[in-house]
Each structure stands twice: as C-alpha cells, then as structure tokens.
Amino acid sequence: MNLIFAGTPIFAVPALEALLRAGHHIRAVYTQPDRPAGRGRKLAASPVKQCAQTHGIEIRQPEKISGEEKILHADAPDAMIVIAYGLLLPPSILAIPRHGCINVHASLLPRWRGAAPIPRAIEAGDTETGVSIMQMEAGLDTGPVLAEARIPIHATDTAQTLHDRLAQLGAETLISTLDQLARGGVTPQPQDNAGACYAKKLSKEESHLDWTQPAAVLHRKLRALNPWPVASTHWRGKTLRLWEVAPLDTRGGAGAPGTIVQADAAGIRVQAGNGMLTITRLQAEGGKILAAADFLNGHKPAIGDRLGDAAQSSPNR
Structure with missing residues (x-):
C-alpha cells in the first residue's frame, strides 16, 4: 500500500x-x-x-x-x-x-x-x-x-x-x-x-507511595510507574526512587506502615498497610539505580527505619 x-x-x-x-x-x-x-x-x-x-x-x-x-x-x-x-x-x-x-x-x-x-x-x-x-x-x-x-x-x-x-x-x-x-x-x-x-495521562504527583495502602495496590503501582515517573518515598529527609519489586508477599507484619523489617541482598522489605513489599532495585537522591545488595553497601538502613511522610529513623541508625 x-x-x-x-x-x-x-x-x-x-x-x-x-x-x-x-x-x-x-x-x-x-x-x-x-x-x-x-x-x-x-x-x-x-x-x-x-x-x-x-x-x-x-x-x-x-x-x-x-x-x-x-x-x-x-x-x-x-x-x-x-x-x-x-x-x-x-x-x-x-x-x-x-x-x-x-x-x-x-x-x-x-x-x-x-x-x-x-x-x-x-x-x-x-x-x-x-x-x-x-x-x-x-x-x-x-x-x-x-x-x-x-x-x-x-x-x-x-x-x-x-x-x-x-x-x-x-x-x-x-x-x-x-x-x-x-x-x-x-x-x-x-x-x-x-x-x-x-x-488518564500519568503525572509526577502520582509517584509518591502511601504505605498505608495494601501491599497488592503498592506492588501494582510501583510496576505501573516504571519507567516514568517512578515510584518514590522519603527516607532520612531525602527521596528514594523505587524501580523494581520482588513478587508480592501478602504476609502480615508487626511494624507500622512504611517500616523496614528486613534488609539484605534479596531486597529491602517494607511493611505496607496489608502485607509487605520487597524492594529489589532503588535509587538514592542524586545517585545511580542500584540492586538492593549494592545499595546496602553504601547505605545503611536500619531495621525499624520508617519510609514515607511520617519517616522516623531509629535511634541506632
């Protein structure tokens, strides 16, 4: 034709x-x-x-x-x-x-x-x-x-x-x-x-995660926002961009929403409103996109640290 x-x-x-x-x-x-x-x-x-x-x-x-x-x-x-x-x-x-x-x-x-x-x-x-x-x-x-x-x-x-x-x-x-x-x-x-x-068209305002939402909702949102505008949260006064997440884990936890409950080479596990997310690739403010294991080599999130608007770092950070 x-x-x-x-x-x-x-x-x-x-x-x-x-x-x-x-x-x-x-x-x-x-x-x-x-x-x-x-x-x-x-x-x-x-x-x-x-x-x-x-x-x-x-x-x-x-x-x-x-x-x-x-x-x-x-x-x-x-x-x-x-x-x-x-x-x-x-x-x-x-x-x-x-x-x-x-x-x-x-x-x-x-x-x-x-x-x-x-x-x-x-x-x-x-x-x-x-x-x-x-x-x-x-x-x-x-x-x-x-x-x-x-x-x-x-x-x-x-x-x-x-x-x-x-x-x-x-x-x-x-x-x-x-x-x-x-x-x-x-x-x-x-x-x-x-x-x-x-x-509707995506906007940057959608990128910030509300950790009180169920893990299943956040899991879908994080994947939907990759490659733009990329899901984000606050940690120790700075922005973290969250690029990839492990398969959904619907098990509960004792921490408040946004609490880091585990951090190792497999990922950074965060309590959501219902279930948990395991972040496997992330990016510190001004930094490169890193696998969780590489991120942990340069950053030291403590168990109990909080992510999000109500972020509060643990005293022993």
Missing part, C-alpha cells in the same frame, strides 16, 4: 520498520517537532524521526496537522497509520486516505481509551491486555476495531516490559490487518461504549 505514517515515541518504531519490511511504500512520516530533552535541554529528534532518517523517508513535523490537507491529498494514500502521534486528527484529515486512518492502540478497546493504557492496566490489576487496530474517527479512541491481539500481564511486568511486548505485537497485528484489508477481508466491529474506561 501507499501509506502515510504518523507517530512519535519508540512504541511506534517497530510498526514503521515492519511496514517497510513488508514492502509497503511510506510516502512520508509525520512526527512531533524536535523538543528539548536531557539535562542540557538540547533539541532532540523523536524516535520515529530517527528511524525515518535511517530509511531516507520524507519527514514532516508541523506544529498542527490541520493545514496539511492539500499535501496529503496529493500523496493519495491508501491509508494513514497513526501510532501515538500526539496530535488529534480533524475530520478533514481522517477522510483523505482511501481506507481511512488506522490506529494501533495498546489496549483491548473499549477498555483503556486515552493516553496511558499500559500503566493503567497494570495499576488496575488487569490480568490481560493487548493491542487494537482501530479505524479512527473524531472521538477519542472510539472508532470501530478492525483486529485485536491479546497477551497476559505477568505479575513481574512493569510498564516498560509490557510496552516492549505490545510494541512488537502491535507491529505484527498491523501487518496482518493491512493484508486482510487489501483483500477486503476485514469487518469493522463497533465498540461497546458501556465497557469503556479512560486511561
């Missing part, structure tokens, strides 16, 4: 590469304008732009896509593939491609419409997720579904590991869906709006 591709983050790159391998012609790539990134705040190209540059594809980076109608009509695309582009497409754009605009969405629609379907699925305790290939319309992720593919959410999955699996699954499902679409073998299925829920 003659395609236009619109995407920005790394999640969209496997699909772009898969389209090229499958022999589709990518007439142009739309991606967000270069943005400041890193400590130096230098302008950085999006992962999709970098991929397009590698393959010599024309790159377009308008601040707004409204106004691109004339050039898109000239492209005469069979379809426009849209994956985490970051701009809403107006009806005047949606109507241009012969097969419309096709979106790869990282959830089983109508569950988790919106900006953050991957972390919200983990946070909610979903045991299954997947990708939906959707025919785009004016509403937010409301269009009919052309195809879907499912995978389990493992108890060890973080938003990062699940992201990587879904990116590959989305690429594979998109290719097979386009093959069927070309043969007229796709029947769009309307979404059941009664089952819809919204995956």
Whole structure:
C-alpha cells in the first residue's frame, strides 16, 4: 500500500520498520517537532524521526496537522497509520486516505481509551491486555476495531516490559490487518461504549507511595510507574526512587506502615498497610539505580527505619 505514517515515541518504531519490511511504500512520516530533552535541554529528534532518517523517508513535523490537507491529498494514500502521534486528527484529515486512518492502540478497546493504557492496566490489576487496530474517527479512541491481539500481564511486568511486548505485537497485528484489508477481508466491529474506561495521562504527583495502602495496590503501582515517573518515598529527609519489586508477599507484619523489617541482598522489605513489599532495585537522591545488595553497601538502613511522610529513623541508625 501507499501509506502515510504518523507517530512519535519508540512504541511506534517497530510498526514503521515492519511496514517497510513488508514492502509497503511510506510516502512520508509525520512526527512531533524536535523538543528539548536531557539535562542540557538540547533539541532532540523523536524516535520515529530517527528511524525515518535511517530509511531516507520524507519527514514532516508541523506544529498542527490541520493545514496539511492539500499535501496529503496529493500523496493519495491508501491509508494513514497513526501510532501515538500526539496530535488529534480533524475530520478533514481522517477522510483523505482511501481506507481511512488506522490506529494501533495498546489496549483491548473499549477498555483503556486515552493516553496511558499500559500503566493503567497494570495499576488496575488487569490480568490481560493487548493491542487494537482501530479505524479512527473524531472521538477519542472510539472508532470501530478492525483486529485485536491479546497477551497476559505477568505479575513481574512493569510498564516498560509490557510496552516492549505490545510494541512488537502491535507491529505484527498491523501487518496482518493491512493484508486482510487489501483483500477486503476485514469487518469493522463497533465498540461497546458501556465497557469503556479512560486511561488518564500519568503525572509526577502520582509517584509518591502511601504505605498505608495494601501491599497488592503498592506492588501494582510501583510496576505501573516504571519507567516514568517512578515510584518514590522519603527516607532520612531525602527521596528514594523505587524501580523494581520482588513478587508480592501478602504476609502480615508487626511494624507500622512504611517500616523496614528486613534488609539484605534479596531486597529491602517494607511493611505496607496489608502485607509487605520487597524492594529489589532503588535509587538514592542524586545517585545511580542500584540492586538492593549494592545499595546496602553504601547505605545503611536500619531495621525499624520508617519510609514515607511520617519517616522516623531509629535511634541506632
């Protein structure tokens, strides 16, 4: 097919590469304008732009896509593939491609419409997720579904590991869906709006853990917030970022929520409101991400130390 591709983050790159391998012609790539990134705040190209540059594809980076109608009509695309582009497409754009605009969405629609379907699925305790290939319309992720593919959410999955699996699954499902679409073998299925829920964008304000919550809730939240904004807590007046956690331990303990009850090479075990968390990778303020064993070599948390807003260090620290 003659395609236009619109995407920005790394999640969209496997699909772009898969389209090229499958022999589709990518007439142009739309991606967000270069943005400041890193400590130096230098302008950085999006992962999709970098991929397009590698393959010599024309790159377009308008601040707004409204106004691109004339050039898109000239492209005469069979379809426009849209994956985490970051701009809403107006009806005047949606109507241009012969097969419309096709979106790869990282959830089983109508569950988790919106900006953050991957972390919200983990946070909610979903045991299954997947990708939906959707025919785009004016509403937010409301269009009919052309195809879907499912995978389990493992108890060890973080938003990062699940992201990587879904990116590959989305690429594979998109290719097979386009093959069927070309043969007229796709029947769009309307979404059941009664089952819809919204995956709001993550914020830094969500990162702080409330140790009075059950361990199961905190376990899901910690995994959902990796790689951003990363779960955090206070310890001895400074911030600890908590990157990874051992399998859930629902056994109780005698300490108050936030109390360190054990600290060894296996991890730092902390009492929650119901059960315990064992932190296996963490990061001191201004430091590197370390496995628990390495963290303990440079830091000496004492049994009985408290984490969180009510943090109180033991007298023998």
